[in-house]
Amino acid sequence: MESTSMQTIEEIQNFKGKYPKQLWYLFFSEMWERFCFYGMRGMLVIFMVNHLAMDEEVANLQYGATQAWVYAFTFIGGLFADKILGLRKSLFWGGILMIIGSVILAVDPKSLFFVGIGFTIVGTGFFKPNISSMVGQLYKDNDPRRDAGFSFFYMGVNLGALIGGYICIAVAEGSLWQSIVPEHLRWNVGFGFAALVMIISLLTFTQTQKSLASIGLTPLAHLEVSRKKLLENLTYLGSILVIPIVIIMVGNTVYTDYFMYAIGPISILYLFYEMRNFSIVENKKLFAALVFILFSIVFWAFFEQSGGSLSLFAANNLNNQIGGVTLSPNGVNNSANSLFVIGFAALVGLVWLWMAKRKIEPNTIIKFGLAFLFLAGGFWIFYYTKFFADASGRTSLSVFTFGWFIITFGELCLSPIGMSAMTKLSPQKTQAVIMGMWFLASAYGQYFAGILGANIAKASKHATNLEKLNTYADGYYQLAIYALIAGIVLITISPLVKKLMQDVK
Template sequence: MEKNLTINQIQDFKGKYPKQLWYLFFSEMWERFCFYGMRGMLYFFMVNELLMNKEVANLQFGATQAWVYAFTFIGGLFADKIFGFRKSLFWGGLLMIVGSIILAIDPKEYFFLGVSFTIVGTGFFKPNISSMVGMLYKDGDQRTDAGFSLFYAGVNLGAILGGYFCIAIGKRELFASQIAEGLEWNVAFGLASIVMVISLLTFTQTQKSLGEIGLSPLLNIDKKKRVLYETLIYLGSLLIIPLIIVMVSNTRYTDYFMYIIGPVSLLYLAYEMKNFSYSENKKLIAAVIFMLFSIIFWAFFEQSGGSLSDFAAENLNKEVLGLQLDPNGVNNSANSVFVVAFAALVGMVWIWMAKRKIEPNTVVKFGLGFLFLAGGFWVFYYTKFFAGADGKTSLDLFTFGWFIITFGELCLSPIGMSAMTKLSPQKTQAVIMGMWFLASAYGQYFAGLLGANIAEASENATNLEKLNTYADGYQQLAIYALIAGVVLIIISPLVKKLMQDVR
């Protein structure tokens, strides 16, 4: 019965959330366990196991994460034109499983090979499940932001588990007596592959409830021709992996790619815009403005995987509210803990404010996101005043910094995903969502450059001097975030005009 549901029947749900959202929630949760588990291990593994220079490791981490998000644009494009959301998601999940298994076999020998499979797989998986969430709602449904906030809680529930457990296992902070010495990283990467299998099984067993959402846009053409197109994508995505290995392992090639992919994606969008009305194109311009500001946000926020990872390993004690915890695990997962705790509440606040017609528009929410980001980095800076002579400072205060930043993320990221679906025409939604994640790629790329600069400045310094260098760098980021937030709030009336009826 469920497989015959129309989009209208799905969108005419009662209550706060459609039931399909819960299915996508759990599939995304386990995929994010895999992704954030891998992400949380990369920088530490490169520095401590591959013995990379910290400046180089920051650049490598930034390049790796930039490629992950850049491929979401490509994955979104193929989903829009050939695969459909569902098939793209499934293929991406399979590639992520293969990448994790390769790393589990020998993470040192096959590091870049396994990472490259994961990069391509995430590109096919990530933008399309987010697009399907957007299609569960009718245009103008005031429950959309709340739905994306709940979905974002699923993202972060997976990030909590993966972000803490994987790095803690790799560092032998967890299950050390159960894992043979020398195999801890194999187990950590292997755990990521297991949960990705769970994610795919969750999706395949519940996808009938999506009705016609996410099916191939080419169902009306000859089957042989459709299969040919799909086969070419399968082969192409495998054949490109050696190229990705070269590009990721040599960051100067990533530089060239980032110089090209952004302008090319904008030109492609401009080409697509000739098929839309003047009103639709104004909304697309607004979407691009959000993307540009999101680059700045993620360049600062994603210090978590690079410079903040190093800061956690060397400059933080191991106690949070009296509990002994691994500082790297806390750095990877504290933000996600707070998102899970407060995402639904923030979503309900938006609904409550909307009913009373006092809800801030999307632009102002973005501006508030930057103000919270600035506050969190100011707290990171302030940790320097609590340091001992050994350069170790308060993990409690550091965690509080993430508490503040979390509200900034909740004002920007789920709201941004929701805005992309509302501002883009139906037939180009996956491409726009891909461009949203491409903006994140630039954020990751610039995060690596910022982290490398901080690492270079602290080279050959004592631990206390390193703490002061990192803290002073975070103070500068706090100032820039504050400026960006104020600018966004000032220009909000102009952007709101471009958005027209979209709040």
């Protein structure tokens, strides 16, 4: 029997005030899931170097491969959610796999490392793309409150990343709660935290999903029950069978190389194949989308040093003081960006509004260019830390954190805008493909981040800690110059891209 408190989708979308109440439930589910994801992210490279005895170069490549698969799977998970499972079942299934993966890592991270990672990768693929789709469906198409809703949701993402990004690694490396957690269990507890918060995330979702009306239910309602069940069960089975393959691919990064060489060109060729049937106007917009996609690869390749080479830099070369407060350098590296996003996202939004009122707001492509200029500034500051180093090769955590402060403004110029640009530039028929390519661009970014980090690490083999600091700093100097060039190129070609974008702002 339907209770009277059940809302229809129209009633949800006609909510009063600023936010629909369902946004809060999705906010908390996503917050705990991002706690799990960023908590894990901060632990991977350090664990591989310190406990799996990998050298830093290999650990960077492993990290790049792991993260690349996570993002490649969000594309696949999104497709299966759209076509078979529906958003809710997909999200639930992904959450279960993530919990299993985190529990495996908590029990025996040393011998079951790649098994746990395999479960987590496939799980994240099913979970991540779907919760934001549900947020979108809380709003009517032209509701002006939608952007505010997404900004608020983005805060949830960053709140989770901030807390998880700091706590997990700080407990694992022993700079937080030393007296409570016995030394031999620190890493188990760090990974265990990720499992615990993922359980909270799933419970939040299952207990509140009644309020979502028909949002995220099965797309196969028109089929008979037995056939629907068969398709769903085949999806579950397939995703479990794919886990061992992922474990092998991540364990041997050469296989990841082959995959990355193939998937990008194939997706671009497929897009060209689709473009035969579109008008010249639509195709121009798609070319503009490709420009954004290609440049976003470069942005993420630099930005995502945070989980790879910057993690090792933080562990080896940073002191643990900011303004007299003792902090975990790695925890700071892993969470500072999220703290600054929470503090300044709204402000950046207000600046764009203020500029728009005065008709001086830069268009999307110039904002992308600005993102690279901020990125260059941040990496230049990472390089500049070398002038604050002591004889043992340790340098200022405060200066390093300031670098993240600058980079955050770059992220705020690119990340929230990029997604909405993709939806505006692609015709309805190719939205899934373009969104998939946007996620694939992140996968490539992560993959190249691993390679860049590995090159920096390779140059610093058998070095003293001070030499290592200089090598890493010089590597960041090079990245700063490349980011600067990319930003200048983007701003220079902006009139051209603007023409391609037609009426899209």
